[in-house]
Amino acid sequence: MKPYDVIVIGGGPAGLAAAVSANDSGAAVCLIERENRLGGILKQCIHDGFGLLRFGARLTGPEYAQRYINEVRARDIDVFTETFVTKTESDGGGFVIHAVNRSGVTVLSANALVLATGCRERTAKQVFIHGTRPAGVFTAGTAQHFTNLMGLQPANNCVILGSGDIGLIMARRLTLEGAKVLGVYEAKPTPSGLTRNLHQCLYDYGIPLYLSKTVTRVFGEDRVTGVEISAVDDAMRPVPGTEEYVACDTLILSVGLIPENEIAEALGVKLDDRTKGPVCDGQFMTNVDGVFSCGNALHVNDLVDYVSENAAIAGKNAANYKKAPRKLLELQADASLLYLVPQTLDLNRDNSKTTLFFRSKEPLDGASLKIYADGNEVLGKRYAFLRPPEMETLTLDFERFGLTENSRVTFKIVPKAQEG
Amino acid sequence: MDIVCIVCPKSCRITAAPGNPPVITGNSCKRGYQFALDELTAPKRTVxxxxxxxxxxxxxxxxxxxxxxxxxxxxxxxxxxxxxxxxxxxxxxxxxxxxxxxxxxxxxxxxxxxxxxxxxxxxxx
Amino acid sequence: MNIKKINKKLQKAFGGKFTAVYENGAVSVRGESGDWGEIVSACMAAATKNSTTHVVNDAVFTGAVPEEMRLPAITDSALDGKSPDVLIIGGGISGASIARELTKWKLDVLLIEKEADLALGASGRNDGEVHPGVDLGKGSLKHKYVRRGNRMYGDVCRELNVGFRRVGQYVGFLNGALRPLIGAYCLLRKYRDGIEDTEIISGKELHRREPNLNHAFKFAISNPSTGCVCPYGLTIAYAENAVQNGARVSLSTAALGMDVQNGEILSVCTNRGTVYPRLVINAAGVFAEEIAKMADDRFYSIHPRRGTNSILDKKAGVYMHSVSSVKELPAHDKSHSKGGGILHTVHDNLLVGPDAVETYEKENYATNADSIKTVFDKQTVSMPGLSKSDIITYFTGVRAPTFEEDFIIEKGRRTKNLIHCAGIQSPGLTTAPAVALDIEKMAVEMLSENSPVEKNEAFDPIRKGVPVLRDMPDDERAEMIRQNPDYGVIVCRCEEVSKGEILDALRSPICVPTVDGVKKRVRPGMGRCQGGFCSPLVVKIIAEFLGVPPEDVRKSADSAVITYGKTKGGADDETV
Missing domain, CATH: 3.10.530.10 (CPE0013-like)
Structure with missing residues (x-):
């Protein structure tokens, strides 16, 4: 059993970036990927728009992934593909990983773990769509897999539920392949995807977007024959009497992503109810010493560039990880924030360049992010607009706030109107 | 014409009016200016x-x-x-x-x- | 049974809308209503508990035109001219278990199932509880078979290599004052009805065993013999063992009509040819009445009753490890179908449900938001921490009760080469192993009248199922992978299913090469992502196995198309 400094679980954009950065920090690194090719979900995201922040170029998903894969290949990193982690255990300060692949059961050990396990899509049942269970109900990612990796046409006439980015991207993609997209329905009163995607994926092709409407029922015995659409009220509950029938052969769902943290939970990692990812500190270390989290497993990012950024930080910190006492201070985000990552700071560590990720709960035109330490405003940052689908990031020097274990640090978003 | 820039995720809301030179406001970079200009005259896309x-x-x-x-x-x-x-x-x-x-x-x-x-x-x- | 009394009762309750006539040895209820519930009530009013004279529903329902029975799309002559000793109609738990028991004899056994797989009716759409039988009245067939069936489960599941666990059941009571009454009830059940292990436990003991159940429970009935099993897994296992021992299973095969002369079925017409069986066993579930009618032996009616179950993520599986339910007295719940609780499944999910709703539709498996709400409202009393947000899927099944709410397990009354195994509803899964033995005996007796039936000395009761690698220790797993590296390629991440296991399922005695067929056998797609990640991979594996293009792979039936061919405008303009 060969001991590594760092084992990275997941070979998508987060895992690739974490492995590269851990290796660059001098660590002996092992990267484990369950699919037969590296790149994660980017393999099937053949549209462009990736990498503008990271590389200043408009790359497609496979191109973006390839840059990192090349970086991994250029380094002395042990890569296991088509290898699936079945068990993870803490073992006297380190970790033992059991994994299976075509050669059998492999047992690996490491000083630190980086969990880059990505996320999964919410399904029809998880948004309480009722009716029959025919073929033709796909999550957007599954439809994308069929279309872009297998060259198979999942839809002829389709309804898309959810205006998340993958749903919008698939609306355009299926249209290009000759399918008719009858409409994109969104239960929320505002779109979930990036504004530019509404324009380049829907409006460019004349695909209608219906807000405050949801799919409540699926019809069809063997293959979908239609769906029932209902208007929803302010609490997003379907309003009886508003049902309309739309004939279609496919329902595609883009109704949210859920971080995959089954391995984390098995290790005793605490999850944040808001992000559904681990609670972590400024080094992206979870409450379990030596276990780091990054990418969409930590929280769902809207840009892969951010995934790479936080994964690189996690990878570097995992490489430098030595067990040491922690002095954790909670960063409290009030209800005006959808969430804040990291959720804690380890005051025993250097927090002079801490990267924060947050989302506003409400769409706001003109607002400030305010940070208070023990009631005193220590930072106020203005934003021209804040939208829940568009994540914000900033790097802060917490050292200058003179924080102690007993400090109370709170984050709040104040709309322009209330600022006075 | 009101345009949402699709060059980067910022999704700038640009106003563009034809003329010589055209009046383009709301963009935050050169690429956004070019995008708006193209949208006015001959819209282009990467496929x-x-x-x-x-x-x-x-x-x-x-x-x-x-x-x-x-x-x-x-x-x-x-x-x-x-x-x-x-x-x-x-x-x-x-x-x-x-x-x-x-x-x-x-x-x-x-x-x-x-x-x-x-x-x-x-x-x- | 007194027809005058029945008519008086109907007159009083429905004001002359319905009448009862004694005809062909049954109580025929006549009348007309646009309200299905009213027809069911009338037939129930006409029914006599534990009577062998059954109610036949001849009332006309004007409220809707029920859908015709779903029929397979295929028509061929694959079975034409076959003359099996026994033709079993229905590939549910009853038909499959009977087929297996009959292969102990040198008999030509043919089982037909109209759907593209086994267990697509009630057998695949229930909670998988192996009941203790504590709440069944003496004198019924349900009661006669439930203890026998329950006791058989350990051996049967061992032989058939099917997961089974005696998880125990708790029925919690919030009202402590009821304890003496319930205690007496349990003693009665124990000593009079032979439920040896039933006992009362204190609230404190209940919380020690199941800390997440409602702490307000004052005491509970404990039934340690209660178990859980995968109901479709057991059905498939029974059928596979039957096939291993020489039986034939023909899927997508429906009985369409029968030639009955002088009280004897001469032939059965199917969509795959006409079959000439010596004996017919009616195990057709919700359609048992239709089969009985075809056989000119209709003396009971089935009134479909649907129920919806929710499956919760394995993460919720740790909240509770048994079967639990809450009882309130006096019972508001007059339903005859058992169940309605929280169950830790054999696959370590939690299952919540079912409800019970009368319906005229025998094959409408659509789910409704109301069902989930009703069930959760009831079951959160048992377990306050139960959360709808843990739901990964839900499904509806349709039970097949008679109006007497008991099984019909007997020879044909007018037609002599026929056995009915009808009216099977909860606890039909529990009773199936025992019922199958009795029907085996009945069938062998009937067939022996003409010529002696010999024992099948080669009968092997052992079915070797697909190995479950996720449950194996590392060294055993490594050895399996050494023998077959495909066992090391994980296709379904949620349920940890390997490519090797999927290929094993495709090579099993009853190959159902569809996404749902594979899912039922080895579970890819049963987990929290519901096949989001693995379904394209499963499609690819099936296509490679069959040697067909991936667009030809179906979800279930032939018309359950997953993809409409190749992108790029189809294969038409392909240049290669």
Whole structure:
């Protein structure tokens, strides 16, 4: 059993970036990927728009992934593909990983773990769509897999539920392949995807977007024959009497992503109810010493560039990880924030360049992010607009706030109107 | 005309009015200015899709146009691409259909997929 | 049974809308209503508990035109002219278990199932509880078979290599004052009805065993013999063992009509040819009445009753490890179908449900928001921490009760080469192993009248199922992978299913090469992502196995198309 400094679980954009950065920090690194090719979900995201922040170029998903894969290949990193982690255990300060692949059961050990396990899509049942269970109900990612990796046409006439980015991207993609997209329905009163995607994926092709409407029922015995659409009220509950029938052969769902943290939970990692990812500190270390989290497993990012950024930080910190006492201070985000990552700071560590990720709960035109330490405003940052689908990031020097274990640090978003 | 810039995720809301020179406001970078200008006169898009291949291990290969093409030619390009079958194992950046439709843009591979998964016994190219 | 009394009762309750006539040895209820519930009530009013004279529903329902029975799309002559000793109609738990028991004899056994797989009716759409039988009245067939069936489960599941666990059941009571009454009830059940292990436990003991159940429970009935099993897994296992021992299973095969002369079925017409069986066993579930009618032996009616169950993520599986339910007295719940609780499944999910709703539709498996709400409202009393947000899927099944709410397990009354195994509803899964033995005996007796039936000395009761690698220790797993590296390729991440296991399922005695067929056998797609990640991979594996293009792979039936062919405008303009 060969001991590594760092084992990275997941070979998508987060895992690739974490492995590269851990290796660059001098660590002996092992990267484990369950699919037969590296790149994660980017393999099937053949549209462009990736990498503008990271590389200043408009790359497609496979191109973006390839840059990192090349970086991994250029380094002395042990890569296991088509290898699936079945068990993870803490073992006297380190970790033992059991994994299976075509050669059998492999047992690996490491000083630190980086969990880059990505996320999964919410399904029809998880948004309480009722009716029959025919073929033709796909999550957007599954439809994308069929279309872009297998060259198979999942839809002829389709309804898309959810205006998340993958749903919008698939609306355009299926249209290009000759399918008719009858409409994109969104239960929320505002779109979930990036504004530019509404324009380049829907409006460019004349695909209608219906807000405050949801799919409540699926019809069809063997293959979908239609769906029932209902208007929803302010609490997003379907309003009886508003049902309309739309004939279609496919329902595609883009109704949210859920971080995959089954391995984390098995290790005793605490999850944040808001992000559904681990609670972590400024080094992206979870409450379990030596276990780091990054990418969409930590929280769902809207840009892969951010995934790479936080994964690189996690990878570097995992490489430098030595067990040491922690002095954790909670960063409290009030209800005006959808969430804040990291959720804690380890005051025993250097927090002079801490990267924060947050989302506003409400769409706001003109607002400030305010940070208070023990009631005193220590930072106020203005934003021209804040939208829940568009994540914000900033790097802060917490050292200058003179924080102690007993400090109370709170984050709040104040709309322009209330600022006075 | 009100335009949402699609160049980067910032999605700037740009106002553009024709004229000499056109009046463009709301953009936060040069690329946004150019985008708005194009939208006013001749909107262009990059097309990302796949091409069919002869290789069973990868029946389709992701491709894109090496430059933006006129928006109103997108479906013409798709027809061209649909009629094409790739028979060589090209890598990222290599042209699959050079100067497609004579628009000055190549259809280029965006993945090394075909290079990665060469089955035993098959010669490369 | 007194027809005058029945009519008086009907007159009083429905004001002359319905009448009862004694005809062909059954109580025929006549009348007309646009309200299905009213027809069911009338037939129930006409029914006599534990009577062998059954109610036949001849009332006309004017409220809707029920859908015709779903029929397979295929028509061929695959079975034409076959003359099996026994034709079993229905590939549910009853038909499959009977088929297996009959292969102990040198008999030509043919089982037909109209759907594209086994267990697509009630057998695949229930909670998988192996009941203790504590709440069944003496004198019924349900009661006669439930203890026998329950006791058989350990051995049967061992032989058939099917997961089974005696998880125990708790029925919690919030009202402590009821304890003496319930205690007496349990003693009665124990000593009079033979439920040896039933006992009362204190609230404190209940919380020690199941800390997440409602702390307000004052005491509970404990039934340690209660178990859980995968109901479709057991059905498939029974059928596979039957096939291993020489039986034939023909899927997508429906009985369409029968030639009955002088009280004897001469032939059965199917969509795959006409079959000439010596004996017919009616195990057709919700359609048992239709089969009985075809056989000119209709003396009971089935009134479909649907129920919806929710499956919760394995993460919720740790909240509770048994079967639990809450009882309130006096019972508001007059339903005859058992169940309605929280159950830790054999696959370590939690299952919540079912409800019970009368319906005229025998094959409408659509789910409704109301069902989930009703069930959760009831079951959160048992377990306050139960959360709808843990739901990964839900499904509806349709039970097949008679109006007497008991099984019909007997020879044909007018037609002599026929056995009915009808009216099977909860606890029909529990009773199936025992019922199958009795029907085996009945069938062998009937067939022996003409010529002696010999024992099948080669009968092997052991079915070797697909190995479950996720449950194996590392060294055993490594050895399996050494023998077959496909066992090391995980296709379904949620349920940890390997390519090797999927291929094993495809090579099993009853190959159902569809996404749902594979899912039922080895579970890819049963987990929290519901096949989001693995379904394209499963499609690819099936296509490679069959040697067909991936667009030809179906979800279930032939018309359950997953993809409409190749992108790029289809294969038409393909240049290669």
């Amino acid at each position: 990302c899709t796949t091409v069919r291949t002869v290789f069973p291990d990868a029946p389709v290969l992701p491709v894109k146009t090496s430059a933006e093409i006129p928006k109103d030619r997108i479906f013409d390009l798709m027809r061209e691409i649909n009629a094409f079958t790739l028979e060589t194992r090209v890598g990222t950046g290599e042209a699959v259909i050079p100067d497609a439709l004579g628009l000055g843009a190549d259809v280029i591979a965006t993945s090394d997929l075909l290079k990665e998964t060469i089955p035993e016994g098959e010669n490369d190219r």
